[in-house]
Amino acid sequence: MKIKVLGSSAGGGFPQWNCNCRNCNGVRRSTLKATRRTQSSIAVSANGEDWLLVNASPDLLAHIAAHPELQPARRARDSGIAAVLVIDAQIDHVTGLLMLREHDTPLPLYTTDAVWQDLCSGFPVATILSHYCGVEHYRIALDGAPLAIDALNGVQIDALPLSSKAPPYSPHRHAPRHGDNIGLVITNRQTGKRVFYAPGLGAIEAHVLAAMGEADLLLVDGTLWTGDEMIRLGLSKKTAADMGHLQQSGPGGMIEVLDSLEAQNVRKVLIHINNTNPILVEDGPERRLLTEHGIEVAYDGMTFEI
Template sequence: MWMRVLGSAAGGGYPQWNCTCPTCRAVRDGSRPCVPRTQSSIAVSADREHWFLFNASPDIQTQIESFPALHPGDDRVVRLQAVVLTDAELDHTLGLLLMREGRGLEVHATTSVRETLTSGTGILPTLEAYCPVTWRPVTPGTPVDLGAGLSYVAFDVPTNKRMRFAGADEYGRVVGYRISDTASGRSLVYLPCVQQLTDDVLGELAGCSALLVDGTCWRDDEMSNLGLAAKTSRDMGHAPIDGPGGTLELLSSLPIDRKVYTHINNTNPILLADSAERRQLDRHGIEVATDGLEIEI
């Protein structure tokens, strides 16, 4: 099984268009070692021919063009088989509208996510006005055979983040996915949004070979310290990396071959390759995703 990081930034990308925080300034002026990133999503395949997209970011067109394996062949066959959603956030779903030129689109999502896309953001009915959409219901704990050598099991990721759009059930509002190669049995866990690594969520990581996990903010008060927002990282639905109960503390000792932070906010100092925070991750053997990172599992 192969996994390609198409985008590794949180909503707004890196740099964010309206931000002048130190990390955004550094990537614009080249004063420190860092690279731009698009908004988070991954593509997964067991045969490098049939690919499944996990989340569809607003940067989907650029991401597809940057990865030749996703380009249509001379026969105009589309390599992307389906889109699988972890939540209904705009940075994970707006790309669906940019895929409206297709002859049809298969979308996997929980009932809660589908309700938000329908009666909340209106993305699903808008998309359906342009192309046929086949909705595949996602039920946490129920295995799904994607075909082409892959399967997944979703798991609920509890969150009390304030809902911007009405109509969504709490259960299944955010999910993670354990994606497995049906031939080898090896698996990848994709968890770009997690407010707290509860015992149940940590249990879902057991035995996986690779983990892509929420790396939105380094500190819980990161945004307020920069004078950018009053909300904490947890208020925004994301566990911080550092501090008591942070993800670094809980993930460092887990016996997982590859542990990679993704969905990284533009304010997070781990975006800077020479930062003390990045060196701390290096000491713990945890990576920081960049667009284009590929992992064979």
């Protein structure tokens, strides 16, 4: 089973187009040791030819250009993207669906009920696509049964509901629903190896911690270093918790959570990294601290075989 990190940044990418924080300014001027990143997405394949796209980033066309296996050119119109699964309806995870409008058959799309409602109402991507390729919707039921995805023979996907918030345009923004945001446990049935993927984690609930503890690879929320990061920089009035993310540093933060896991050989990788996060500075003290704790920082093009 192959997993590719297509985009490793949070919404807006790195550098963000209108941001002049220390990180964004530094990477533009090459005064910081940091690497540009596109917006969050991964791709999963059992055979290296047919890929499940997990989250359709606004940078999807750049992702396809950077990864030739996503455009294998076997016929006049072709794609290695066999299906799409979105974990939430956030704009940085669903806008790329519009870039797939030339698909020659209805686009196979996996979502929860809550996300599907958002994609038919607050941000009606599904309605728009109905005028182009159309959408073949598959329901993620959250009833404990694994997903059956034809393109991923030998791979099991289990969806876990997470505590988070629906997007600002969602009809239930202020009334959270089961399935607004999910994490994924992706299992190679042949090897038994597991990946836990959750780029948005607002709280570490018991079932989430259990899934993390059983994984061989963790791709988890690396959005913000501190809870008040955006406020201190004068860029927002929202805390990490307000945005549905767990800070990395401090008591109860992601570093502490990852340190608590008992598994010895689990690979721990932070993904969905905000442009303001100091871990983007490759020779900075925050990155060194992560290294001391055995934690990696995802980058575009990072590849895993499980």
